[in-house]
Amino acid sequence: MDKFYIKGGLKLDGEAEVYSAKNAVLALLAASILTDEQVVIHKCPKINDVYSMTKILQSLGCVVEWQNDSIVINSSQADKHEIPQKYGQEIRSSIFMLGSILARFKKAKAVFPGGCDIGLRPIDLHIKGLKELNVEVKEQGANVFCNGENARGKKIHLDFPSVGATENIMLASTTIKGKTTICNAAKEPEIVCLQDMLNKMGAKVSGAGTSIIEIEGVKKLHGVEFVPISDRIVAGTYIIAAAMTKGRVYLKNCRPNDLCALTSKLNGVACDILSSNDSILVKGYEKPQSIMTIETSPYPGFPTDLQAQALALQTVSQGTSVVVENIFETRFKHVGELAKMGAQIVVKDRYAIVRGVPALYGCDVYSHDLRGGAALVLAGLVAQGYTTVHNVRHIDRGYFKLEEALASLGANVKRIQ
């Protein structure tokens, strides 16, 4: 299994371009099956989660082709409505396919994605939403069978603004009779991105980005060419990396407005941040100060997907920080690994109290999940000596050749076997 071998202590310095958001692309790939015409999604990252989703599309009978960094999907011959078990249980985002397969074939079979390294991650809100659309849902062991012959639009209230459930209900209701209203919908930029592509395909969706989304069912959707939004979590990871290494990084093709929860905390405390419409310049401070509290919450709050990286920054900042993880139950697995490097952190339930130390020390550490793995890489960049980050496959799920991107900014990171 691949590892990253990092020599710490170098400041990042240079320019990086941010590619399309993984979490946007996954939902758009699910949407591609809503039409039998061609769908082209540009600027896609060649990362494992995206490859996995294209494999699911192929298993349904779609022809999927990469043309440089664009994915071309032709689902005119798609004839299967079952997500194969091996993908369904491996890939959590396969659950989005439930809504879009239902919309296309009026029936769908999926498997429960199960828990994962960051928490339980149930799909009860997805199922409840579909049931409210009058979809018959039968759960048998690990399988979920859906019949959408009599589906119709309805007002749905989500108990929690789940990103996945919001996207799934949007996908399921694009072509059913009547109007669907999702109350307490997730407001993430990736949801707005999904709305934009669906509307370009002929759907009638409005309100994304607010807590009420309305979907007026239409008869048919058509093909589309689409450029997704850029990845705010990748951009945020680079911003934190620049601050941690006391470096200077210019990020192109990013969306500063999507990153306010992070940049407003870091600016003037750990680094200077200068933003334009689509770029961000970060200049790290020699003595970054701790952020007093970092508390994750649904967008526009502080993203859970940046918690681990921001916590890594706190380990080498001056002062004490309290990090609260409100979204996922067990998203502190990186803490034990950071402690091996000399970080001073106490975890109690959903709280981590981090006291900044003058230095981290390189050693062997293990990534347990995608963002936690990225946090360990950032720690390796500033640690004294050499750090080996094991289980890089987790990081590869969401970052395209992270080692090369960081090396192009002056870091000393190598992929080894």
Ligand code: UD1
């Ligand atoms: C998505 C993102 C993920 C990100 C997360 C939060 C994708 C592919 N994944 O995940 O990277 O970390 O948003 O921004 O876009 N919940 C339930 N029942 C449900 C669904 C969710 O209880 O049916 C709970 C979850 O356990 C969790 C919380 O709601 O505690 C948030 O989950 P959700 O917003 O659904 O995250 P995902 O869509 O899984």
